[in-house]
Amino acid sequence: MADLIEVKNFKISFASKTVIKNLSFSVKKGEIFGLLGSNGCGKTTTIRTLLGLYHADSGQLLIDGKPFDQNSDIKVGYLPEERGLYKKESVIDTMVYFARLRGVKNPKQWSLDYLNRVGLSDHIKTKIEKLSQGMQQKVQLGITIMGDPDILILDEPTKGFDPVNRHLLMDIIEELHAKGCTIILITHYMEEVERFCDRILLLKDGTAKAYGTLNEVRNKFHRRSIDQIFVDIYGAKEEA
Amino acid sequence: MKTLQVARFELTRNLKKPSFWLAALMVPVILVAYVMIVGFTSYSATEDLMSGSDTASLRLGLCDETEYIRQYTFMNSDGKEQTVAKINDRDAGLKAIENSELDVFYYIAPNFAEQPTIEIHVKNGEAGLFDDYSAPISTLLGAEAQSRVEPINYMIIAGAVNYSTTNYDQDDNHVVDMGETVSHMLAPIAAIVLFYIILVLLGNRLTVAMTEEKENRISELLLTSIKPINLIIGKTISLMVLGIIQILIILIPALVVYRIADNYNMLPDIEITFEAGSIAISLTLLLCSYFMFTALSMLIGTISSTARDANSYASVLIIMMILPIIFLNAFSAETPTTLGYVLTYFPPSAPIALMLRNIFGNLPTWEMIIGIIEIFVVGALVLRLAAYIFCHNAISFTAKVDFKKLLGAPRKQWKN
Numbered sequence: 001m002a003d004l005i006e007v008k009n010f011k012i013s014f015a016s017k018t019v020i021k022n023l024s025f026s027v028k029k030g031e032i033f034g035l036l037g038s039n040g041c042g043k044t045t046t047i048r049t050l051l052g053l054y055h056a057d058s059g060q061l062l063i064d065g066k067p068f069d070q071n072s073d074i075k076v077g078y079l080p081e082e083r084g085l086y087k088k089e090s091v092i093d094t095m096v097y098f099a100r101l102r103g104v105k106n107p108k109q110w111s112l113d114y115l116n117r118v119g120l121s122d123h124i125k126t127k128i129e130k131l132s133q134g135m136q137q138k139v140q141l142g143i144t145i146m147g148d149p150d151i152l153i154l155d156e157p158t159k160g161f162d163p164v165n166r167h168l169l170m171d172i173i174e175e176l177h178a179k180g181c182t183i184i185l186i187t188h189y190m191e192e193v194e195r196f197c198d199r200i201l202l203l204k205d206g207t208a209k210a211y212g213t214l215n216e217v218r219n220k221f222h223r224r225s226i227d228q229i230f231v232d233i234y235g236a237k238e239e240a
Numbered sequence: 241m242k243t244l245q246v247a248r249f250e251l252t253r254n255l256k257k258p259s260f261w262l263a264a265l266m267v268p269v270i271l272v273a274y275v276m277i278v279g280f281t282s283y284s285a286t287e288d289l290m291s292g293s294d295t296a297s298l299r300l301g302l303c304d305e306t307e308y309i310r311q312y313t314f315m316n317s318d319g320k321e322q323t324v325a326k327i328n329d330r331d332a333g334l335k336a337i338e339n340s341e342l343d344v345f346y347y348i349a350p351n352f353a354e355q356p357t358i359e360i361h362v363k364n365g366e367a368g369l370f371d372d373y374s375a376p377i378s379t380l381l382g383a384e385a386q387s388r389v390e391p392i393n394y395m396i397i398a399g400a401v402n403y404s405t406t407n408y409d410q411d412d413n414h415v416v417d418m419g420e421t422v423s424h425m426l427a428p429i430a431a432i433v434l435f436y437i438i439l440v441l442l443g444n445r446l447t448v449a450m451t452e453e454k455e456n457r458i459s460e461l462l463l464t465s466i467k468p469i470n471l472i473i474g475k476t477i478s479l480m481v482l483g484i485i486q487i488l489i490i491l492i493p494a495l496v497v498y499r500i501a502d503n504y505n506m507l508p509d510i511e512i513t514f515e516a517g518s519i520a521i522s523l524t525l526l527l528c529s530y531f532m533f534t535a536l537s538m539l540i541g542t543i544s545s546t547a548r549d550a551n552s553y554a555s556v557l558i559i560m561m562i563l564p565i566i567f568l569n570a571f572s573a574e575t576p577t578t579l580g581y582v583l584t585y586f587p588p589s590a591p592i593a594l595m596l597r598n599i600f601g602n603l604p605t606w607e608m609i610i611g612i613i614e615i616f617v618v619g620a621l622v623l624r625l626a627a628y629i630f631c632h633n634a635i636s637f638t639a640k641v642d643f644k645k646l647l648g649a650p651r652k653q654w655k656n
Contacts, residue, residue: 053463078464084457089253100245101465143461 003065004029004151004182005050010059012045012206019045020206023059027199032173032183034197036226038234042206043186044081047153050184051078075102077149079157081186083140087129091120091139094128095146102147114142118168133160141169145176152176155186170196190227200226202233209233242466246474251481254445263441264486268493275497279506295322295376298343301336302377303327305350311387314379324376330359337361346377419511426512427522428598434487435529435591439558442483446534447554449475450541450630469627472542476534476623483530521608522598528612529591532619533561536588539626560588564596571596584611587618 005027012020020042027033035043048054050061052068061068085094092111099107115121118138128136141157154173158166170192177183177196185197193200193214200217202210210217210229221229254260296318302309302325316322325342327333333345340363347359360373386394395401406415450472453459462471501507536557544550563583564571570580576597584593584607594611597603603611 048460051460051464053460076464078460080457080460082457083461085461086253086452086458087456093249093253097245097249098461098465101242101462140461 002029003027004063005184006060006062006065007046007050008060008062010046010049010061011057012042012049012054013057018206020049020056023203023206023208025201025208025211027182027184029064029182030177030180031198032177032185032196034193034200035184035186035203036193036200036230037203041203043203044155046203047078047155047184047186050153051076074151075147075149077144077146077152079140079144079152079154081155081159083137085128085136085139085143088127090125090127091115091131092124095139095142098143099146102143104147110146111142117172118142134162134165137161138165138169141172145172148179149181151182151184153184153186156188157185158187158189158192190225190230193226202230204233243470243474243477246466246471247477247481250449250475250478254478254482255485260445260482264489267437267441267490271490271493271497275501295344295373296320299325299341300344300346300376301325301327301333301342302346302348302380303330303333304348305330306348306352308348308352309380309384311380311383314376314383316376322376324380334361337363344373344376417511419513422510423513423515424518424601425599427515427518428595430491431522431526432592432595432599434490435526435595436562437490438483438486438530439533439561441486442479443533443537443554443558444551445482446479446537447540447550448547449479450538450626451544451547451550455546468630469624472538472623472627472630476531476538479534480527480531483534484527487526522595525591525594525598525608525612525615528615528619529595532587532591532615532622533557535619535622535626539622539629542626542629557588560586561592563589564593568596571602572600574602576602585614587614590615 003026007026008024010020010023011018023042023046035046037043045054049056063072063074066072089097092108092115095111095115096107099110104110112121112124115124118141120135120138123131123135128139131139137157137160144154145152152173157173158169161169173183173185173196185192187193197214199213200210201208202217210221210233212220214226217226217229218224221232223229223232296316300322302312312324312326313321314324324346327336327342327345330347333342333347336342337345343363345361347361349355349357349359352358358374358377360377362371362373382398389397407417407421408415453462466474498507537554540550540553540557544553563586564580567579567583570577570583571593576584580593580597583589584597586593590611594603594608594615598608
């Protein structure tokens with residue numbers, strides 16, 4: 001598979017603190033790429049830089065072999081970690097609004113179909129603020145996957161979901177993957193990583209500690225599970 | 241296209257808010273209530289006067305101990321001559337009231353010249369307790385006074401002299417009538433009143449328009465769907481339309497009230513003409529001013545983390561905008577003072593300064609054009625700056641904007 005995203009020597013700092021230090025990795029077209037690490041290790045900063053929301057102090061970002069340009073035709077769906085919606089608006093109005101912005105052909109029908117699939121068809125006229133946290137997350141996911149994105153970046157998509165809804169969500173992600181969508185998955189659930197990810201990047205203090213296919217990483221660290229490798233890497237910090 | 245989607249969404253959800261309509265309808269409701277109260281009060285006063293003057297059905301009697309009044313007839317409200325019965329003494333008059341032979345009895349005491357008070361005794365029947373019955377005796381006294389002095393003296397004392405004033409234009413000396421002056425000032429005054437009302441009613445809505453996305457953590461979802469500049473322009477369009485709706489909500493009832501008042505001759509006898517040129521210039525200035533105010537409010541929203549922060553900055557903006565009203569003397573002379581000129585060209589205070597000078601008639605056309613262009617250009621530049629800052633500050637959910645870092649940040653292109 002060819003590289004869709006190529007990051008070379010990223011360095012990102014805020015004030016005097018360097019958050020990302022000389023980071024290089026690539027994401028291949030059509031794969032599910034796991035971006036892992038403990039809280040504050042620089043995952044979200046890296047993603048925001050890929051989206052152009054932050055600027056790298058140095059380094060290069062290539063998308064489909066070309067320097068990063070937000071005028072490119074590549075469509076990106078992003079489910080951020082800190083996510084919210086217009087609280088006073090109804091579910092259907094919110095979804096239709098975003099569907100229109102994302103150029104979905106039949107915004108209302110698409111929204112109704114999605115809400116039906118995720119079990120929110122009884123709540124189409126409910127105000128967002130009246131929904132439970134899990135229901136709101138389903139709406140946010142719907143907004144993220146609208147318009148068949150080429151790249152889907154999901155920052156802890158299953159956080160707060162019960163097992164049933166987590167399965168439902170992962171089914172949707174698998175479907176998109178099957179259609180050829182490239183997915184970057186940020187998660188703290190290592191079973192999701194083991195089940196879905198083709199390759200991973202494990203960050204610690206803004207540097208890559210593990211990078212490659214699951215087997216490559218397992219072999220490198222001589223461990224059977226990613227979970228153990230995660231504990232090894234972050235446990236080392238505590239010992240230090 | 242996406243810009244229009246934002247405008248549509250923002251406009252729809254603002255129009256759905258009861259708070260918008262509450263604020264929007266407040267001014268016309270107050271206007272209509274005021275007109276109704278004034279109208280009712282005026283009508284009641286007229287009715288009271290009429291009921292007192294409507295003496296055709298009343299039996300009137302007068303005892304004048306001074307024998308000042310010689311003529312006992314007067315024209316009543318029906319336009320007919322009515323006679324007041326001459327009563328010889330006070331007791332007889334009171335007896336006649338007691339026996340219901342008279343409805344109203346007037347008594348003028350012998351010392352009237354020293355103590356000019358007239359007793360009015362009324363038999364309460366259909367007559368109201370608070371009705372005024374002084375009109376007949378007042379008419380008799382007036383007629384008597386008029387017949388005893390030179391008419392010109394009477395008119396001067398009675399304040400019946402008319403004054404005719406002619407004003408000459410300072411530029412070409414043509415005669416300026418009151419109607420022309422009022423017509424000139426009508427549109428500029430309407431513009432400043434409407435602008436002030438918009439500042440008060442929509443100011444808060446404008447300021448928080450850009451903080452909602454940050455406070456509710458929607459910015460990142462939005463920024464992967466639309467360019468910041470399109471988002472901001474869309475919001476600006478919706479807020480401009482809201483402002484126009486607000487203006488229409490005030491103007492339409494005001495015009496209806498004007499037409500009604502005009503039809504019922506409730507307006508001063510001045511011929512007012514609506515001057516298309518003056519209205520067009522004032523309207524352009526009003527819209528450009530509102531555009532710049534919207535842009536400045538957007539900028540405040542982008543540099544603020546919360547609505548509370550934004551409101552603090554907005555207070556400073558409002559004070560800068562109303563500075564010309566605080567320094568009104570700087571504009572009221574034939575030529576504005578230096579401060580007046582400074583406030584005319586200082587962008588935040590320019591709208592109200594230009595409107596005031598337009599009212600006072602010391603704003604040449606060329607200055608008005610420069611002022612309008614300045615306001616529009618500043619508004620557009622501020623909007624562009626707001627979009628630039630929003631690019632960099634949209635996901636700073638808690639921190640204030642770091643201008644040092646912002647100015648050093650490379651320019652970006654957005655596309656979705």
